[in-house]
Amino acid sequence: MNYYEFINPTKLCSGKGALDNLAYELEMLGACRPMVLSDAMLEKLGTLRQVTEALGEMQIGRVFTDIPRDSGVEVVNRIAREYRDFDCDALVALGGGSVLDTAKGVRLLIAQGADDLLELQGCECIPRGREVPFVAIPTTAGTGSEATAVAVIKNHARNVKMEFISQQLLPDVAILDPRMTLTLPPRITASTGMDTLCHAIEAYSCMQKNPLSDAYATAAVRLVGENLMRVVRFGASKEARTAMANASFLAGAAFSNSMVGVVHANGHALGGVCHIAHGDAMNILLPAGMIFNRRVCRDTYAELLLYLAGPEVYHNTPAAKRADRMIAEVVRLRGRLHRMTGLPVTLKEAGADPALFPEVAKTALNDGAVIVNPRQVTYEAVMRILEACYEGKEPQQGQTPSGKKKAKKRSI
Amino acid sequence: MKKELLNHVNALVLAVLYRSLRVLYRDDSRVREEIDGWKNNLSFKLVCGPGGAVLALRRSEHAGVRKLQRAQRAEITMRFKSVEGAFQVLSGQKSIADAYAEHLFTLEGDIYQTMSFVRVVEYAEAYLFPRIWSRRILREVPEKQTGSLRVYAEALLEHAR
Structure with missing residues (x-):
């Protein structure tokens, strides 16, 4: 490769007690009335409560937990409307990939002053917009969404998962606290x-x-x-x-x-x-x-x-x-x-x-x-x-890690 | 001066590319299948850097693609960040995949629909560049369904509308 680009401006707070710094991090980002996004399961498990408690005396503008597993464009558009209606000034996303990607879509809409996420499709074409402080708190160790400039959001009308690629999607802060994944089966x-x-x-x-x-x-x-x-x-x-x-x-x-x-x-x-x-x-x-x-x-x-x-x-x-x-x-x-x-x-x-x-x-x-x-x-x-x-026709039968049995190579 | 020259080359290659897409729509079943999969009147714009050459086209039901006016808004726009970056692709030094990997262009619009356009351009590259050249830039060179000379000849005779 003759040329490459690399971007990762997200501040990482990782390890024991990381969540305790949530209110401080929001304050440093200039936020005082965040909207908290999560899902019903995390609310039921009490994980969401840990986050709202970590916000301390900070006023919460709105808590939204109606985010499905394969979140779609409609959900993103709806949350953005509520963000404006409830006069929020920051986003805290607690969840797996679906919640975090939904929050990224919401942030894009708010920052760009748009109403429909479909208007903002593309790759690396979105300029910096309004500042929307955004803290991501993953509850799975898988999607890595807290560190990516990518959001995958479903277009239910076309039955496809759409990709949005923009550095404006990257959260300001990612909080990796082991307490958030302890209940994961x-x-x-x-x-x-x-x-x-x-x-x-x-x-x-x-x-x-x-x-x-x-x-x-x-x-x-x-x-x-x-x-x-x-x-x-x-x-x-x-x-x-x-x-x-x-x-x-x-x-x-x-x-x-x-x-x-x-x-x-x-x-x-x-x-x-x-x-x-x-x-x-x-x-x-x-x-x-x-x-x-x-x-x-x-x-x-x-x-x-x-x-x-x-x-x-x-x-x-x-x-x-x-x-x-x-x-x-x-x-x-x-x-x-x-x-x-x-x-x-x-x-x-x-x-x-x-x-x-x-x-x-x-x-x-x-x-x-x-x-x-x-x-x-x-x-x-x-x-x-x-x-x-x-x-399951991969070489799992004939090919052993020890390499003792002759690998039965399959070409795909 | 150099930029002006590159702009002229880019404009020339875009003209050849447009004509060859129309020819290949007739002569290559894979190109026809891809373009027929686009929704009617879907429009693409390829912008070769700020102030650079532009190819704007839309899907046409019978001819495959037709030109759009440069000023008209397209649903999908691939915009090279520089004239030089566009030249690297249009002169066959880099594939579209390489250009994407090196962030040479941005994309406005639906990524999903753009992938088909990328495949169509890659088919065209297999015809427009010598095989030794296309093998260097394409991950796999598609088989030709007609001769490159024939594509060039038909493109020369093609009425660019």
Whole structure:
């Protein structure tokens, strides 16, 4: 690459007690009447209460919790209207990817003085608008949305997940507090953790990769390798929760600056058409996407083995076999998570209808992520990936991480 | 002076690109299929830097694409940040994917619909550049369904409207 850009101005407050600084951070941003966005589940679990308590004496302009899992343009437009009606002056978003991306859309609308998010579609074309202080508090360690200049918001009318790309979407502050993810069940912890791994791997192998995004991506892969199994097994470990939250932030910052590829293109399409949860889709599609790209990503996958499996495995694996070993390690990790949490490893288990695959493939081809995938993505290739993932035909049977059995290579 | 020259080259390549899209709509089934998938009258604008050359077109039911007036607003606008950046793409030094990866242009409008336009331009590049050239910039060079010389010849005869 001859030229690259990198942006990550978000202030990170990470670790024990991070949430306690919320009121101070808002004050520093000039806010005194924030609107708090979250969802009904977090309200029920009491996580939202922890956040409102952390606001102390600060007046809350409005609390909005009616945000669905696949939030859409209509919800964003509605919240922006309420923000104005209730005279709010900042946004605090507490939740997973859907809540955070919804908040990003709301911020864009308010900052630009617009009424409909569809008017603001595009990539890197939105100028700086009105200041809208924005604090993101993720409750999953997966989407990395708190560190990305990307928002994925569903257009229900067209059944597609739309991407908005602008540096104006980046939050001012991200708060990663282990208390926010402690209640996450093992299955969702596993699914979102694999989303983080997918972000990091795709960020490290896409055409837009650069030295800074590489540094973030490798750090994220290392943290996932060291902590994902641990956090699934010992969900109450604040140390492991913090490590995974950091991994998610790092991977988010990485892919925000290098983009993602065919795995995410297919995952967004599966989410839009078949309603497969994003993390589950990433978990199912990642090995197949890596096998598809292996022809042009052999060296990058080989390098990642060091960070995912550690120096011993890396050095004991012949250089020519490291890429395959990396894919096998991902498959192995996925298998362990499947056994521990029941996380689906095939599209069949996830409930996808193969009759919809042609529509999924057409949708995936029009996802912005395919443009920077290192290998050309075609309709036929997407169909092959989907079909391979439906029954789980990745090399999980013949290919073992130890490499003792001869790998039964499949080309997708 | 240099910028002026690049502007002229960009304008020339855009004219060839527009004509070749009309030719390929007739001669290449994949281009036809892509363009037929666009909603009727969907308009695109390719702006080659501030004050630079502009290609503005819209989907036309029978001819594939037709020109729009430069001043007319398009639903999707790809805007190169500089004349030099546009020249790198239009002269075949970089693919659109490379240009995107290097932030050479911004996009106003629906990313989803733009991807089809990008594929159409990549098909055109496979015809307009020599294979050795297109192999250097495209991740995979699509098979040609007709000869490049024929596309150039038809483009020369094409009435640019």
